[in-house]
Amino acid sequence: MGQTVSQLGEHTTLVVLPLFAVLVLDAGAGQLGVLRAVGQAPILLLSLFVGAWVDRWRTRTVMVLADAGRAVVLGAAAGAGVVGWLGLPVVFGVAFVVGALSVFFDVAYQASLVRLVRREQLIPGNSALEGSRSAAQIGGPALGGALVSLLSAPVAAAFGAGFFVVSFLSIRRIGRREVVPERVERRVWRRILEGLRFVAGNASLRVVCLASAAFQFSFAAVMTVYLLFLPRDLQLSGTVVGLALAATGPGALVGSVLAGRLPGRFGYGRVLVWAALVADGVFLWLPALHGSPAVTVPVLLVVNFVFGAGGQLVNVTVMAVRQAVTPPGMQGRAAATITFVGMGLTPLGSLLGGFLAGTWGTRAGLGVAAAGMLLSPALMALSPLARLGRTLPR
Secondary structure: OHHHHHHHHHHHHHHHHHHHHHHHOOOOHHHHHHHHHHHHHHHHHHHHHHHHHHOOOOHHHHHHHHHHHHHHHHHHHHHHHHOOOOOHHHHHHHHHHHHHHHHHHHHHHHHHHHHHOOHHHHHHHHHHHHHHHHHHHHHHHHHHHHHHHHOOHHHHHHHHHHHHHHHHHHHOOOOOOOOOOOOOOOOHHHHHHHHHHHHHHOHHHHHHHHHHHHHHHHHHHHHHHHHHHHHHHOOOOHHHHHHHHHOHHHHHHHHHHHHOOHHHHHOHHHHHHHHHHHHHHHHHHHHHOOOOHHHHHHHHHHHHHHHHHHHHHHHHHHHHHHHHHOOHHHHHHHHHHHHHHHHOOHHHHHHHHHHHHHHHOHHHHHHHHHHHOOHHHHHHHOOHHHHOOOOOOO
16 A cells, blocks of 8 residues: 555656646746756666665665655645745756655665565566556546646645655555565675676676666657647646546556466567567657547547556566566665666656757657657567566576
8 A cells, every 4th residue: 555655646746747847837848858857867866876775774664764755845845835936946856856765765665575575476466566556657647637737736746745644654554574685794886886797797687777778768758748749739738638647557557467467478578578569669659649639638548558558567577577586685786776777867868858849849859759769679679588488587
């Protein structure tokens, strides 16, 4: 429950801040790109340090503190909005701090399952956790869009803070004993280098890093243009934008269920390549959208549903492979290294999206960014990852 509510707060905030900037503060393409880059910068700046730290502490403690911090920051943002101080500089600061605390939560969350379940339970466990995150993806964007459109940014921020408070209280109640790896006293830089060497020395994890980097860079550019394209080119309200993005959630629920079945039937490698190809390729349809909401909204719902299903199938499968080939004492650093390499370029991708939308227009920019996403399945198809069979590697 705690992880689900925390994800709900995170996905609500991810929609609230950009929509508030575009619809209320009239932010341009470049400003929106900077806002998204500021929120993603902590991934690049902090991931490796957080991974080295998480391997030495209880993941429950890290997640609880991250939730408490995000609740305080969003509560302060709600207060700033009430007194009229919620301008772009404050929104940038909120985005950065929430992004930094989310790095702590996400790295600890990825390392926690291996400490709590047996190896053969990784796929079912990841499917269950990712399924709960999918539920958050359903409600978060829709709720965020509605809050900004119908109420106000302070109310939206207060709702986000409330979600993190509930998550804080829920995760604190986890009673199962967590097996924490034995501490070895080494300098933080040495522990970070050990994580980097481990990931670089494993063929499957190397490809995961490269494919993730290609996807996340292009997807960050896509989402920056997308959040301009929907309200300005297609003339959709914040509520409808939120509902369209929320279609990713039901798709992700389907992807979580399929992730528990398809890899064992068709092979992990084949599922990874085809799911990534379908999920990434569906965005190529977006630049051709024209017409009234009666035409465009159903298409957007289908596109986001397919993307959610394929993307979640890839996420669960990749996470299970990573957890299976990584020893317990390296889980946090491996997750952080992959996050650092895979998502470290997202701030640049967001800036590129703002540049493409401002220079070439939203339709052309969206097409170029969407085409870049196809590099990810291409890298997996040409790698040893594509040859993984029906059982998890050792």
